[in-house]
Amino acid sequence: MNYTIKYGGKEQPVLILLHGTGGNESSLLDVGKDLMSDATLIGIRGEVLEQGQSRFFSRVSDGVYDEVDLEMRANDLHRFISELLQKSQLTTQEIVLVGYSNGANIAIKLLLNYPDKYQRAVLFHPMYPIDVLEDHDLSQTELFVTLGTQDSIVPIEESQRVLTLFRRFHANILSEWTLTHQLTYLEVEKAKKWLHRIIKQNEHE
Template sequence: MNAVATLSHVHRFVPAGDPTVPPLLLLHGTGGDENDLLPLGAALLPGAALVSPRGRVLENGMPRFFRRLAEGVFDEADVRLRAGELAGFVEEARVAYGIGTPVVVGFSNGANIAAAVLTLHPEALAGAVLIRPMVPLGQMPAADLAGKPVLILSGAMDPIARPDEARRLAASLAERGAAVEHRVLPAGHGLSQADVAIAKEWLVRRAAGDAS
């Protein structure tokens, strides 16, 4: 499980223990890396193959998946560029590791780039768990997300990714046909045990449906 740099992103890969469950693409928050969400991925969907890339942008030495101009102000041209790069990496990883289309689990900055990939390159993802997301683009693309399952988890006391922002994202994705479930939890910006429990139940339920 050493970091691998042979594909376009430095990343970690954990092979599937149960090939009947979908693989997970794990996208860290600001300052994280390819190791951060591996324990979360293993807890959320036991047996799933895990692909965990490192963001390619540095902000004061901290990895991110795209540039921002200020707190909460995104460089939208860079969002589009990095979303395309990440979609390309997903395809590389699918070929290299022989895995299916992944469900993405993104936290904070990782959730924001996941939402961008979902709308700009919907074919790259089978679904999404977006934890503490914001709307990544002022003008969201007119994507066809028919039936694509999306779980959005917000923190009621989150000063960064406020629940009203996540509601706008949920509405935007639903307008494009996604099957969106949005939960607002009694939490701040950090990951809580409630997030883990809800995301696990959601993922296991959908994995069981896919396997049936």
């Protein structure tokens, strides 16, 4: 997988940056720096190409995921992240997933599949139109999620579905409603305040 890494302060969190459709490993570097200036930033490029645009997993059609491919790609992504953290000597730092759109969608799969590995995430405008039948314990998971009331890509009922999914599994969620699918300065600032509060809270536990 193509990736970029910007090392931060020793023992500072590692932000795993997962771009939206058409992005690349550098797309969220500025967002990551805004969220936590002293964190280590790892941007990863999705390996699926759809009409020339990079994604993290395949779709059957708009709003319909290829669930077999999603499972495979999420497991591959987890292995890549684990090996990269080991190689980069970053295994002791706290990991925070930061995903936008398609990147937020595969981040949800990582949170569900590996709740002991990924317990902090910032999800900008996710959609997860999948019936999750098995139970998951996400009671140790802390999430900041933004959703759009007039999102042209994610219908409002799908945004509600994401929140319902995480509440069903007892995740700790702070949700913020914006207007459209576009990532805005204001929601990044709110995510920053949330992230710094969560990290500080963990330091005192």
